[in-house]
Amino acid sequence: MFEIGRLCLKIAGRDAGLKCIVIDKLNDNYVLIDGQTRRRKCNVKHLEPLDKVLKVKKGLGHEDVVKELKKEGIEVKEKTKRIKKAKKTEEAKTEEKPEPKKEIPEKQERPELKKEKPAAKPKEEAKKAEAKPKKTVVKKAKAKPKAKKTTAKAKTTKK
Amino acid sequence: MPAGKHKSRSMRRVYTKLPGSKVVIHYKKRKPSKTECAVCGAPLHGVPRERPYKMQNMAKTKKRPSRPYGGFLCSKCMRAKLKEKNV
Numbered sequence: 001m002f003e004i005g006r007l008c009l010k011i012a013g014r015d016a017g018l019k020c021i022v023i024d025k026l027n028d029n030y031v032l033i034d035g036q037t038r039r040r041k042c043n044v045k046h047l048e049p050l051d052k053v054l055k056v057k058k059g060l061g062h063e064d065v066v067k068e069l070k071k072e073g074i075e076v077k078e079k080t081k082r083i084k085k086a087k088k089t090e091e092a093k094t095e096e097k098p099e100p101k102k103e104i105p106e107k108q109e110r111p112e113l114k115k116e117k118p119a120a121k122p123k124e125e126a127k128k129a130e131a132k133p134k135k136t137v138v139k140k141a142k143a144k145p146k147a148k149k150t151t152a153k154a155k156t157t158k159k
Numbered sequence: 160m161p162a163g164k165h166k167s168r169s170m171r172r173v174y175t176k177l178p179g180s181k182v183v184i185h186y187k188k189r190k191p192s193k194t195e196c197a198v199c200g201a202p203l204h205g206v207p208r209e210r211p212y213k214m215q216n217m218a219k220t221k222k223r224p225s226r227p228y229g230g231f232l233c234s235k236c237m238r239a240k241l242k243e244k245n246v
Contacts, residue, residue, distance in 0.1 A: 009245050011237075011241050011242065012226075012234070012238070014226050016227050017227045017244075017245075019245075048238075050245070
C-alpha cells in the first residue's frame with residue numbers, strides 16, 4: 001500500500017492536512033516522507049493513502065519532490081531559511097557598534113541649534129497669530145452694521 | 160462555623176496549612192467544565208481547565224494542541240474530517 005511514490009495525506013500532528021510522497025520504506029511500520037510536510041520518517045498509521053502513485057526514485061531530494069508535486073498541481077510553500085536571518089543580525093550588530101560613538105559628538109552640537117530654533121519660532125508664530133485675528137475682527141465689525149443698515153433702509157422703503 | 164455567604168457550596172473549599180501548622184479553609188471560585196469535542200463530545204486533551212484570568216496569561220501553544228482543529232475537535236474526528244475533505 002505504502003510503496004515508493006505513493007501520494008499520501010498526513011492525518012496526525014502539526015502537519016496534518018498536508019500532502020506528501022513516500023520516498024523510502026524504512027520498516028514495516030515506518031516510511032520516509034517529503035512534500036508539503038517536513039521531510040521525516042512517519043508511522044504508516046499517521047498517513048492516509050491517496051489514489052495516485054508517482055514514478056519516483058528511492059530517496060529523492062526535496063527539490064525534485066517539489067517539482068514532481070507541482071506537476072500534479074500541488075504547490076509546496078517553502079519556509080524562509082533561518083540561517084540568512086542569523087547572518088543579517090550578526091552584520092547588523094557589527095554595524096551598530098561603531099555608530100553610537102559618532103553620534104555622541106553630534107548630540108553635543110545639537111543642543112545649541114535647538115536653543116536657537118525654539119526662540120525664533122515663537123516670535124514668528126506670535127506675529128502670525130496677532131496678524132490673523134485683527135483682520136477677522138475688522139471684517140466682522142464692518143459686516144454687521146452693513147446688514148443692519150440694509151434692513152433699516154428696506155423698512156423705510158416699505159413704509 | 161463558615162460565614163453565611165460561604166454556607167452554600169457554590170465556592171470550592173481549599174484547605175491550606177499555615178506556617179504555624181494551623182489548617183485554614185480558603186474559598187475559591189470553581190473551575191469551568193472540561194472542553195469537549197464539537198462532534199462527538201469526548202473530553203479534549205491538551206486544553207487546560209482554568210479560570211479566564213489564568214488562561215489569559217498562558218501562551219497560545221499551552222492552550223491547545225498545535226494541529227488543524229486543535230482545541231475544537233478530538234483527534235479522531237479531525238482525521239475523519241480531513242479524509243472527507245481530501246479523499
